[in-house]
Amino acid sequence: MQQTLSFDLLDPDSLADAQRMSTVYTAVHAFENMVRKLVVKAMAESHGEGWWSKVPERIQKMVKSRMEEDAKFRWHGARGSTEINYCDFGDLSSIIVTNWDVFEPVIANMEWAKGVLSTLEKSRNIVMHGGILAKEDIERIGMNLRDWVRQTG
Secondary structure, three states, X not given: OOOOOOHHHOOHHHHHHHHHHHHHHHHHHHHHHHHHHHHHHHHHHHHHHXXXXXXXXXXXXXXXXXXXXXXXXXXXXXXXXXXXXXXXXXXXXXXXXXXXXXXXXXXXXXXXXXHHHHHHHHHHHHHHOXXXXXHHXXXXXXXXXXHHHHHHO
């Protein structure tokens, strides 16, 4: 007989932490993909279909390698169908900074943007790798997300 996963088998404290972090995970996941969409939209409007050539070379190489690795495992789903899906969170910030002339009209202040993305990346990495954030860190995420959305629309 096949056994299915039951939350009853898990430690109640660990399960409560995971459920609390699942809300944070959802917000950070959605935010990260919103930033991806912003990058694609702004870069495509500025540089056309060939915008990817304006991305730093180290990111292009890393993304190409990841895409090639994913292609080897056809039995498993891929990160996505375009290069932007293979960029790490920090890579998105690098793309924005190296193409600041494209993003300045929307974001207005590079240091502010770098700070928000850097702070959110720290929290993102904790949550995405099974860690638990303090209440203050969760509140900071909410504040940064609100500020980013207000600024970028």
